[in-house]
Amino acid sequence: MNTAATLPDPPTAPTTSVAPSSAAPAPAAPAVPVAPPRPESADDSRPFGAHLRMSWWKPLVIIPVLLIAMFVLQIVLVLVVMIIEAALFGRDPRDLTISPLMMLATNLSLAAMGPLAVLAMALIGRVPWRRLLASPRRMSLRRTGVYAAAFSALVLAALGVMQLIAPASTGLTSFALTGTTVGLLVVALLTTPLQAAGEELMFRGAIMPAAASWVRAAKPALVLGMVVSTILFGLVHMSVDPWLLSYYTLFGLCMAAMAVISRGLEAPIAFHVSNNLILMVLGALFAGGEGLVIDRSVGMGGPFMLVFMVVDVLAVALVWLLERRRTAAEVVA
Template identity: 35%
Template sequence: MLTVAEPLSPYHRLARTPAHRWWRTVLGTLFIVVGTTVLALGGYAVVTSAAVVAGRPDGPDGLPTFGALADLAVSCLMIAALLPAILLAARLIQERPAGTLSSVTGRLRLDWLLTCLAVAGVAIALFIGTIMVVDSVTGADTDLTGELAGWGPFLGSALVLLLVVPPQVAAEEYLTRGWLLQAVGAWCRRPWLPITVQAVVFAALHGWGTPWGFADLVLFGLVAGWLTVRTGGLEAAIALHLANNLLAFLVSAAFGEFGVDETAADMPWRYVVIDVPVLLGYAAVIAWLARRRNVRHTTPVPPVPAALPATFGRLPHAAGTAAQR
């Protein structure tokens, strides 16, 4: 039997249900790790085997590959394998609705997600545009200074990216701002420790690059975690993450440059200086919109059933007539 948190619970407390036990979180986490590993390695083996059969050349890792774009797509889908494992862990092991990972309403609020995505698109476009201008003025050596790839290759790459980046982003958000934040939040009434823990883990999962890059990822995680609790769901965090990854990949596709070796953890200091005000500005705008639109940030109170009118003797004539039809 599925159970839910008590009414008026904030997002980070949604795993604190009557069925909550410490071992359920531990077992669920192990299930996520094992399940994702099996799915990801299985998918990778299928793609690699297909490349061998097709006689494809070896890639940087010494295994046959279908090219840089295919490698990026496979990498995204391997991460996306987290998503079904996380949802199943919540439902089968924690015995709560999987939708409580999405928001306090038990579902992903698509209208709010689209609103956040519009704001995030503007913020990330400003971030990337400023980076390109700064690099151009300073003469910094980047991969985005060559010739454009052309409309044909770009549109083909864009189609692939639109298919694989959203599930990759969703999986990362459901893992960190969802599962992990709620797992720690089940033991904490206040949200700051869960927000901080998931932000550090989120940064660590991207690797240990430059100190500036790691700090920027921690800030990204803090902003996304705070917005998740403030707005009662993952929509604002997913929107920011999706806009960031998708626009960055699309810009790379325009120049025919794909690579999975570098992550945001390798970000230089000049990019971090640009990113900090963008992240804080996004958080301020989303918080303002959430307050203006009264976006729910706690679980609703079940409606109290209306008392039935007392009936004495025989039914009223109208009711009796309706019953006879």
């Protein structure tokens, strides 16, 4: 009788039953809305002076604020000096001569406009402060020094010509060295560069590009910015003499042209400092030992101002030549 061998069943792995989880999958976290990146406040493809972009209302705030601040600061500081000098030295309030303390007050009030312009453009216009000095490059102190040396020679040459053809117009007639003279020289040397730089930062660094931001096309924007800043610069000097008013207006236009050509404020700051510092130093030395007298009333200008106007235009031509040489050298390098 055949019997079948019975083999044991193979061992089986123990099975574990997994109970279905009763926890539902976690819901996805809601997407956090991301604000679009704020557009750059400066456009390097546009010329300096029309390189900033801001909302249309911001220049309507920035420009009046700067102009009002300039007049308020100047009036307040000058009144404080008049009160001090009247109390301590018995100065007549009708005396219009500029003492060392009066020059200090005037220069500091204008020098303060540089930081105020930077602050206004940063807080209201959201513009980085470096963009007010030069764009797209960085500001160069070496470039400023080169321009200052060249412009100083140009201004001194113009004064030499004026002394030959119209010596009465220069006022370089009564040399004297007194305590007042020394005070004027010290104040001029220490604060006149700050005063000139403050004006350039305000008018060419802030007002010109702020006004230009109203127009989208680059060239019309640049023209608008230069015209607005130039007219305001001429008017704030408060001269009703046609020759002097023309000179201040042309001066502002030439400073704007220098800034556009060089894409920065080095050239206009250097010329403004050189011009004002030389005139203040010579004015102090030849004031007969007294305070300075700056008269901008009708009749104080004349055809002799054409010499200074030619100097302004020559300075612009010099900037154009030097910047053209610098650009050619960079291309070769």
